[in-house]
Amino acid sequence: MIDLDAGWETARLALEPLTREHAAELAPALDDEDLHRFTGGAPLSLAALTERYGMLTARRSPDGRHLWGNWVVRERETGAAVGTVQATLPVTGPGGAPAEVAWIVTRHAQGRGYAKEAARSVADRLVADGWSVAAFIHQEHLASQAVARAAGMAITGIVRDGEQRWFRRD
Numbered sequence: 001m002i003d004l005d006a007g008w009e010t011a012r013l014a015l016e017p018l019t020r021e022h023a024a025e026l027a028p029a030l031d032d033e034d035l036h037r038f039t040g041g042a043p044l045s046l047a048a049l050t051e052r053y054g055m056l057t058a059r060r061s062p063d064g065r066h067l068w069g070n071w072v073v074r075e076r077e078t079g080a081a082v083g084t085v086q087a088t089l090p091v092t093g094p095g096g097a098p099a100e101v102a103w104i105v106t107r108h109a110q111g112r113g114y115a116k117e118a119a120r121s122v123a124d125r126l127v128a129d130g131w132s133v134a135a136f137i138h139q140e141h142l143a144s145q146a147v148a149r150a151a152g153m154a155i156t157g158i159v160r161d162g163e164q165r166w167f168r169r170d
Helices: 024-028 046-056 114-130 142-150
Strands: 014-016 066-075 081-090 098-103 133-138 154-160 164-168
Touching: 014 098, 014 114, 024 046, 024 066, 024 081, 024 154, 046 066, 046 142, 066 114, 081 114, 114 133, 133 142, 142 154
Parallel strands: 098 133
Antiparallel strands: 014 066, 066 081, 081 098, 133 164, 154 164
C-alpha cells in the first residue's frame, strides 16, 4: 500500500510528506483568493494553516474512516514548493470506495504541468496498489479537468456539491 509517510520523485518534482512546518513556507504562496475561485473558502492565515497541517499529519481522519496522504510538491531543480497533492483513502482498502485525490499549484507555478505530473504520479501509485481513483472538480474549472485527464481519469455523470466526479480504474 502507498506509504503515506514517504516521499518520492518524478521527472521534475519531489513530493514530500506534509508537516506543520510547511505552513510557514506555503502560507504566502497560497494566500491567493483566485486559488479558491472554484473550491470555495478563502486563504488561511499562517496560524490556521499550521493548525490544519498539524491535523493532516495524523494521516487519519478524526472518525478513523479515512487515511490521509498529503504531500508538498517541490520543483527538484530549485527546491521551491509549488503546491500540494493529497489522497483520501477509505480504511476499508482498495476493494471499496475509490481513493479521492486533489491538488493545488501556486499561481506563479501554474501552466508548467506540475499539477499534471504530481496528480498522475499519485494516481499511478494508487492504481498500482489496487485502488480506483476519483476527483471532484468544478464543472467550469478547465485546468483541473485537464489535470484529471492527464492522471488517467474520465468524467462521469456523478455530481456532488456542484462538482463533477472524474474516475479512473485500471
